[in-house]
Each structure stands twice: as structure tokens, then as C-alpha cells.
Amino acid sequence: xxxxxxxxxxxxxxxxxxxxxxxxxxxxxxxxxxxxxxxxxxxxxxxxxxxxxxxxxxxxxxxxxxxxxxxxxxxxxxxxxxxxxxxxxxxxxxxxxxxxxxxxxxxxxxxxxxxxxxxxxxxxxxxxxxxxxxxxxxxxxxxxxxxxxxxxxxxxxxxxxxxxxxxxxxxxxxxxxxxxxxxxxxxxxxxxxxxxxxxxxxxxxxxxxxxxxxxxxxxxxxxxxxxxxxxxxxxxxxxxxxxxxxxxxxxxxxxxxxxxxxxxxxxxxxxxxxxxxxxxxxxxxxxxxxxxxxxxxxxxxxxxxxxxxxxxxxxxxxxxxxxxxxxxxxxxxxxxxxxxxxxxxxxxxxxxxxxxxxxxxxxx
Amino acid sequence: xxxxxxxxxxxxxxxxxxxxxxxxxxxxxxxxxxxxxxxxxxxxxxxxxxxxxxxxxxxxxxxxxxxxxxxxxxxxxxxxxxxxxxxxxxxxxxxxxxxxxxxxxxxxxxxxxxxxxxxxxxxxxxxxxxxxxxxxxxxxxxxxxxxxxxxxxxxxxxxxxxxxxxxxxxxxxxxxxxxxxxxxxxxxxxxxxxxxxxxxxxxxxxxxxxxxxxxxxxxxxxxxxxxxxxxxxxxxxxxxxxxxxxxxxxxxxxxxxxxxxxxxxxxxxxxxxxxxxxxxxxxxxxxxxxxxxxxxxxxxxxxxxxxxxxxxxxxxxxxxxxxxxxxxxxxxxxxxxxxxxxxxxxxxxxxxxxxxxxxxxxxxxxxxxxxxxxxxxxxxxxxxxxxxxxxxxxxxxxxxxxxxxxxxxxxxxxxxxxxxxxxxxxxxxxxxxxxxxxxxxxxxxxxxxxxxxxxxxxxxxxxxxxxxxxxxxxxxxxxxxxxxxxxxxxxxxxxxxxxxxxxxxxxxxxxxxxx
Numbered sequence: 072x073x074x075x076x077x078x079x080x081x082x083x084x085x086x087x088x089x090x091x092x093x094x095x096x097x098x099x100x101x102x103x104x105x106x107x108x109x110x111x112x113x114x115x116x117x118x119x120x121x122x123x124x125x126x127x128x129x130x131x132x133x134x135x136x137x138x139x140x141x142x143x144x145x146x147x148x149x150x151x152x153x154x155x156x157x158x159x160x161x162x163x164x165x166x167x168x169x170x171x172x173x174x175x176x177x178x179x180x181x182x183x184x185x186x187x188x189x190x191x192x193x194x195x196x197x198x199x200x201x202x203x204x205x206x207x208x209x210x211x212x213x214x215x216x217x218x219x220x221x222x223x224x225x226x227x228x229x230x231x232x233x234x235x236x237x238x239x240x241x242x243x244x245x246x247x248x249x250x251x252x253x254x255x256x257x258x259x260x261x262x263x264x265x266x267x268x269x270x271x272x273x274x275x276x277x278x279x280x281x282x283x284x285x286x287x288x289x290x291x292x293x294x295x296x297x298x299x300x301x302x303x304x305x306x307x308x309x310x311x312x313x314x315x316x317x318x319x320x321x322x323x324x325x326x327x328x329x330x331x332x333x334x335x336x337x338x339x340x341x342x343x344x345x346x347x348x349x350x351x352x353x354x355x356x357x358x359x360x361x362x363x364x365x366x367x368x369x370x371x372x373x374x375x376x377x378x379x380x381x382x383x384x385x386x387x388x389x390x391x392x393x394x395x396x397x398x399x400x401x402x403x404x405x406x407x408x409x410x411x412x413x414x415x416x417x418x419x420x421x422x423x424x425x426x427x428x429x430x431x432x433x434x435x
Numbered sequence: 436x437x438x439x440x441x442x443x444x445x446x447x448x449x450x451x452x453x454x455x456x457x458x459x460x461x462x463x464x465x466x467x468x469x470x471x472x473x474x475x476x477x478x479x480x481x482x483x484x485x486x487x488x489x490x491x492x493x494x495x496x497x498x499x500x501x502x503x504x505x506x507x508x509x510x511x512x513x514x515x516x517x518x519x520x521x522x523x524x525x526x527x528x529x530x531x532x533x534x535x536x537x538x539x540x541x542x543x544x545x546x547x548x549x550x551x552x553x554x555x556x557x558x559x560x561x562x563x564x565x566x567x568x569x570x571x572x573x574x575x576x577x578x579x580x581x582x583x584x585x586x587x588x589x590x591x592x593x594x595x596x597x598x599x600x601x602x603x604x605x606x607x608x609x610x611x612x613x614x615x616x617x618x619x620x621x622x623x624x625x626x627x628x629x630x631x632x633x634x635x636x637x638x639x640x641x642x643x644x645x646x647x648x649x650x651x652x653x654x655x656x657x658x659x660x661x662x663x664x665x666x667x668x669x670x671x672x673x674x675x676x677x678x679x680x681x682x683x684x685x686x687x688x689x690x691x692x693x694x695x696x697x698x699x700x701x702x703x704x705x706x707x708x709x710x711x712x713x714x715x716x717x718x719x720x721x722x723x724x725x726x727x728x729x730x731x732x733x734x735x736x737x738x739x740x741x742x743x744x745x746x747x748x749x750x751x752x753x754x755x756x757x758x759x760x761x762x763x764x765x766x767x768x769x770x771x772x773x774x775x776x777x778x779x780x781x782x783x784x785x786x787x788x789x790x791x792x793x794x795x796x797x798x799x800x801x802x803x804x805x806x807x808x809x810x811x812x813x814x815x816x817x818x819x820x821x822x823x824x825x826x827x828x829x830x831x832x833x834x835x836x837x838x839x840x841x842x843x844x845x846x847x848x849x850x851x852x853x854x855x856x857x858x859x860x861x862x863x864x865x866x867x868x869x870x871x872x873x874x875x876x877x878x879x880x881x882x883x884x885x886x887x888x889x890x891x892x893x894x895x896x897x898x899x900x901x902x903x904x905x906x907x908x909x910x911x912x913x914x915x916x917x918x919x920x921x922x923x924x925x926x927x928x929x930x931x932x933x934x935x936x937x938x939x940x941x942x943x944x945x946x947x948x949x950x
Contacts, residue, residue: 076838285812286803293800296789302748303778303786304801305769414842421843424835 079413083358086409090356090401091370097401098394102386112386119377127263133372134329135343137271137364139350141278142322144359146211148282149315150295155200155215156323157347158222159193163324164331165226165247166192168338169234172248181253185332186270189324196222197320198313205309211316230338246337256332265333271368274322275361291315323347352399358406371395441504443468443601443632444489449498451484458484460657462498466601466649471623471633473643476653477676477902482636485653486603489634490522491515502601521599523590525606531579536561538578539593564595567629568622584615588622601632608642609734620646638901640672641936652676669933673904689891691911692724695760696775696895697745697864702754704740704919713752714740716919722864722895727886729910729927730899731935737919738899739781742866745897746778747771759863772801775863779854779870781899783846787853790842794834795823797841798856805860822859830855831881847874854882858889865889868899883909903932917941 099109119125139156146153171185200218203209235245257266282288294301294311302308327343335342353371357363374395378388444466451459459481466472476482488495491509500507502518509515512522529538540557547553561574570588572581578589587607594602604623608616620642623633627648637643643650644664651661652675660675667675698721706714715737722728732738743749745756747768755764758774772778780786789797799808799819808819823837830851834844841849854870870886871879886909890896900906906913907927915923915938923938 284814286809286814287812289796289799289803289814292792293789293796296791297785299782299786300780300788300800302768303746303780305767305772306801307767307769417840418843421835421839 079417082409082413083360084363086405087356087358087363087367087402089409090405091398093401093405094394094398097397098390101393102390105387107386111384112381112390115380115384115386116374116377116391119380120373124263125373125376125380127260128376129369129372130268131264131329131372132375133368134265134268134271135326135346136349136353136368136371138274138322139326139347140353140357140364140368141274141350141361142319142326142347143350143354144357144361144364145278145282145291145315145322146319147354147359148288148295149291149311150298151204151312151315151319152212153197153200153215153316153319153323154212154351155197155218155222155347156319156326156350157345158215158219159196159320159323160326160343160347161222161226162196163189163192164327164342165230165234165338167324167328168247168250168331171254171332172250172337175251176253178253181251182256182332185250185254186325186328189328190321191324193324194317194321197316197323201313201316201320204316205312227340230340234338244339246335246339249337250332254332255336256328258333265329267329267333270325270328272365274325275365278322279361326350352395355399356402370398441468442466442501443470443503444634445501445504446485446489447499447501449485449488449495449500451488451493451495458656459488459495462653462656462658464651464658465661466632466634468503468632469627469630470648471620471627471635471646473635473637473647473650474653475637475640475643475650475672475676477638480653480676481656482653483605484656486522486605486634486636489515490520490603516597516599519598519600520603521594521597521601522603523587523594523605523607525609527586527590529578529586529589532577534575534577535572535581535589535592536574538589539574539596543597561592561596564592567625568592568595569625570622584611584618587611587615587619591622595626599631601634602626603634603636605636606638607635608637608639616642638676639936640669640676640932641940644669644672673932689725691726692893692895694724695721696724696758697722697897698757699741699745700755700757702741702744702756703752704737704744704749705752712919714919715744718754718919718921720914720921722897724863724893724895725890726912727890727896727898727910729906729913730897730916731903731906731913731939732899732916733939734901736916736939738868738916740919741916742778742781742868742899745771745866746776769804772860773804775860777857777860777862777865779857779865779867781868783849783853788841788849791840793838793840794827794832794844794852795820795837797852798823798826798837798859800856802856802860826852826855826859830858830885831878847878850874851878851882854885858885862894864895864897866897866899869901870898871900871902871905903935906935907932915939 095113099113102109102112139160142156143153167185167189170188171181174184176184196218200211200214203214204211230247234247236248237245258264259266259268282291290301290306291311294306294308298308326346330343331338349371353364353367356367357365374391378391381388381390442465444464446462446464449459449462462481462485464474464485474482474485487493489500491512491514500509502520507518509518530541533541536554536557539561540552545553545557558574565571568588572585578586581589591602607619611619627633635647647664649661649663650667650672652659652672654676700719702715702718703713704715706712718741720728730738730741740749744751747766751764755762757763758771758776761774763771763774784790789800803809803814808822809815820837826832827834827837832844832848832851832855834848841852844852850871857865867886871882874882886896898906898909907930910927913925913927913930913935914921915925915935917939918941922941925935925938
């Protein structure tokens, strides 16, 4: 009985691994066409996996990816496609940079305060899309994309007109007022791996517990799996939409905190750029499951970190970007094919186990 | 009845399996040209599967199809259309924002010079076809402005325009009012008079007997008889459809209780669109403990809205809902459920099951707040699994284990699981919508047995069913719904399917609502 679950999990994991292998093969062909040696490229790339500096960098890059993938995945569980993680992150970044620099708190408390501010800001921004969906039935894909543009411009304007501080030493870099040291998130490995990595893992663990182990999570999955059935058994779909959008936004608020609290310590343009969007790919490869997201984030983190090595060997580092793109495409295609095959397998197996008393049934 | 020698359509030995289910088994159908041939059977008897086979929407696992004496193998509906077969679906496939002409030529446009659509030649052909059908309309009118009956004729014209000689109509009268039914058959008579052939899918016996030339009866996936209206009466046809060994559910030993477990007063619900008439109009009824109240009616006459309103899933225009003596008009669905309300939904796939989730999660759905299944905010997985095993055992759900995802079960077993879940809470009042739809005879008997057993222990049941034998057999009282109102209340001991049928079509109304 437990085996069955394990089997399904294995099939799921295997299909993602297969997608990565297919992507590697296709990338090898691209390398060949461009006249580079794929064997050399891959041995350089994966040779880097032995270096602790690369591994630390991988985990550091994976940190925001894990968080933004969790933000996307919690929406997916409810059949909501939150493409607005980028915008929610951006609103949270500026808000936290400004509010965090304005208060004076003891060290640990200050960091926690900043995290709460970030989650609140992200949740409120995502809440707009949730509210529009519940009240006006506006498709959340459209509204979150539009809210991304609005967030980007709004934040850029607020930053330029109100919060930027000309720095005396780095005159080209405009930032907000720097956060006091009490708000800095400490590094695990100095200048290599920030402590937000622990928070990211915590987010994934909490995500797993809430979605798979609690009544609330069950209702969330039920609404996502079959909203009609959930509704008929008394789950209020509007409430679930609003709550899951708020939750997704709150997690999205945390995405940029490694960059803000752990690295730059002030808001600047381009801070943590694209990290909200990249989470969509990570969630896809990780099949919206915390464990899958953990490994996919590490993989994407590794590709980003190790790409620098390729340049030393005169292989364009863009090959890793191409690889990431192909992985995502391969995942979409292979997952669908594997799911169909697996569904049929389970159906046949269930039918076979019941073969002892054959009886025809009529389906309308 | 030209060319009496060759058959228009001949299906022999057709078997079609779906995973875990045999939808058609050894089906034979012989349709003579120039006739209206009815294929009748209950919901789930396999009529639609058979017609999809004939129309090339899927391929049979066994058996052969011959059209006009020539054996054919359709890979897709395109092949079937090329062979002169046309299908008018129950749900119209028309674009509201296009004109009648545009809808009809859509996908089959006559191309004139320089790639332009040659509207005038299409119009001329259409006028000819319309004249032969005896209908007239302005082909430039938007389809959105047409009524249901007119839309159906547009669908028929569309099929004819593509050169169909054999028309399949899938339950065409389900959406029509009686006068429109009459008009439809007038149209069909003209078609067969011109030598075309009509295959008419229905489960309404009256119209079949009145208008069709030949009747083939399907039951449980296979054809059981072919007859003509002159050789069979309504009763005989009903017996062929449901099989002679109808379980006799009448004999009850326990008296009906005195407490009212469900009562609704003056319940009104708005129609689907703004300005439409009310979907439910001042419905009042009550169910006592230990009583089964049957609701008869053609689908779409307010039964769905009645359930939704009782469950609190639809805003009320007016009215009151009381469950076990408590006024629950303004409380949320979940609270109504915990007050003793249960619901076997109309469509188990749409409203009953999480198909991708394991059975134990399915049996927990809607019951997460039961202390036996959860501890605090957390799911009590072991308890929920044990509970699922108990439901599986008690209701005879055939499955390898409670970990199997729901989609792996056959339709009958899925239904037993839903029924089991809804009975597991020991409800006071059960809304049972088509509790045995599309399930095999064994599962049907098991579900009936459980309903009777629970009724004897005091469960009140509001039974909505299209199966009139089920309604008459199980109910203590039957109300008839027509057009969003309760139009009659009958004693099942005196009711016959014929009588119910006349009430259901609105021909007679005992209790005319004041207008």
C-alpha cells in the first residue's frame, strides 16, 4: 500500500531526471554544431561540482529560487497561476528597505521584523489579484502580469523620487539608505553562503507540512483538484482563492531578502531581478513538491554558478542558460507523457487486481 | 422505404471497452433506409458510446460497421461525414456571434474567385434545403437571437448542407418544449420522405412510440431487442429498457417518522442570466425522518437548483431552508453539512470526487472536521485510512486498496464510494441526485439496499432521479418538477411511468402556480 505511493513518487522523480538528461543531450548537440567539444564542456561543468566554493555558491543562488518556487507552487496547488511573484517581490524589497532602515531594533528582532514586513508587503500586493479574482472574476494570470508592470514602475518611481540616497563613495550606484547592521542576515560561509538558505529550507518544510498534512492544505488541494467537489462539500472557493493568493504573495515577499538583508543591505535598481520569474521554472521542474523544488533549485543554482568555469575553457557560458531553457521544455513534455503512461498503468493494475471476479460495467 | 434490400446502417458485433469498463458489448443495429429508427435505453445503457462509434469519434474494439451495404472503418468524424453520416449533438455547437449562414458554412465554406467566400451560392443551396425541410428563416440573422428549437434546426441544416444522408440525433428532445418536439418530428418526417434516414437517440418512450418507425432497445451496453411501435406498448418497452427483474423496493416495514428533517418554504432562485425567468419558483416541500420523497422531472427543470439552494451554494431570491428544525437559511454550506445534511451529487466526476487523489482522501472530503479523522489542524492519516477501508468494505467498493487514485475505479465503484462517504456521517437528510446513474445492476441493488436500510433507521431522503422505476419503487411520495415549480404530488402506489411522464412534460399540472 505504501509501495504504491513510493512508486508514484519514483515515477515522478524519474521523469524529471529524464528531462534533465534529455536537455543535456540536446545541449551537447548544440555545442557540437557550434564547434565546441561537449565532452570537455560537461567535464568542466560537472568537474566544478567537486569544489566546495562552487557548492556554496550553488546553495546561495538556490536560496531565492526555492522561495519563489514555493510561492508559485502554493498557487498551483489551488490551480492559481501566480506569475506576479516578481512584482510582489519588488514591492516587498523597497518596502522592507525603507521601513527596515527607519526603525531601530536589537539584532535578531530587527531581521525578523524585516521578514514580517516583506511578507506583509508581498501578501498585500498579491491580495489585489486575489481580490480581483474573487470579486470580479479577473483571471489571475492577466492581473498578476499587469500588476508586475505596475509594481515595477511604481517602485522605480517611488525609489527615484523619495527614497534614493546619493552615496559619497560610489557615486554611480544609487541606493536607499543603508540598513543598520542589526538588520543584516548573517552569512553561513563568509561572503559565499548567506543564512537565508536556512529560511528557504524552512519555507519548503512549512509548505510541505501545511499543504500535505493539515486540513487547510487538504481543502486547498481539493479546491485545486476539483473545485466543484470542494464546493459541494462546503469549501468556500472564494475564501480559498484569497487565502492562497495571500500566502503565495507572503512567500514571494521573502524571495529578495537574501539579496537585501544578506548582501546589498539597501535597495537598488535591478536588485534580485528575475528571481521571481525563475521560480516558475523551478516549480515546474520540481513538480510543485517541496523536495522536487529543493533539488531543482540546487540544479539551477549549480548551472548558474558553474557557468563561469566554462568561460575559462572558451566555451560560452550562455550554454547553461540554453540548457535551463531546454530543461523546462523537456520537463513539460516528458512529465505529461509520463503522467499519461502512469495513469494507464495504475488503471490497468487496479483492474488486473480485481480480475478474480470479472463483471462488466456500463459507463454512460 | 426505398431500396428495402440494402440497409442504411448495419452494425454487427460491436464491442467497445474503456479501461475497466465495457461500454458496448456485442451490439447489433440494423437501420433500414428512409426510416426514423429510435435507439432507446436508460442513462448509461451505452447509446452515446454506440453513436460515437458510428460517427467515427472512436473505433470499436470488435465488430464491423456497414453503411449502405459497404463495410467501412471510420478513423475520424471526417470519414463519417464523407460517407454521408451527420450528427446533431445534444449540446449545440453554434457560434452565437455569427449569422445562421456563417454557422452553417463554417469549416466548409464555398470558395469563389480569389479565395473569397461565395455567399450567394451558399445562400441558394441553403434556401433549397430549408424549403425542403419546410422551414423558413433569414439566414443573415445572428444565431444568438434564435430560440432553442430554431437553433436545433440550424444544426440539422448544417448537417444536411454537408451532404448527410443519415442523421444521428442525440437526445434531441431533451431541451425542447412539447410544441417544439412536434415541429422537430414534422421536420424529420419530411427528411425521411425524401429518402434520408434518421437515427434517433432517446429515453423518452412516448415520443419514440408516437413518431418512430422502428425501435432498438439497449440495456447495459448491449442491444436487447428491435421492435416497432405497433408490436409493443409503453409498459413493454419500459420493461425491455430496465430488464424484467426490477427489484421491488416498495415493501417497507417501519413507519415514517414524525419529525420534519428538511423543510423548504417558498424557495426561489434566479435564472442563469439576468432577466431570465426564475430557475426555482416558490418551492415548498418537507421530508420527514424515515421518509423518501421522490422528485420527478425532465432534467433541467430546477432539480439542480433545488439541491444547490438547499446546500447553500446558490443565492436565494426568497425562501427559507430548515434542517432538523433549525433555520439554516443564512449559514454556510459546511455548517449545513455538520447539521446533518448529505449530498450525492448529480455528476460524480464534476462534484463528487478528487479523481487524482487516493480513495482515503476522497472519503475524507467534506468530513475533515470530524474528530475521528483529524487531530487539531492536522489530518489523522491513519484514522482516515481506516475509515476509508470501512466504507470500502461496507459498500462493497471493488478496489485493490484505499491508496488507489479514484480515477482507477470503474464508474459503479466510484459511485458506491461517493454514496458510502455521504452515508458515513450518519446524516439526517440525504439529497440523492441520480444515486444509481450509470452503474451496473449489482451496484444499483447495493445502493438501493443501503438507502432502504438507512431510511428504516430514520434517514430522510430527497431522491432525484430520471429512472422512473427507481422513483416509484423507493419513494413514499413523489413530487413532479416542471419549469422550476412543483406541479404535482403523487402517490407512488398509484403512479405509473406513463402517468409520471405526462406530468413531467407539463401536459397536466395539478397545482397551477398563480401567475
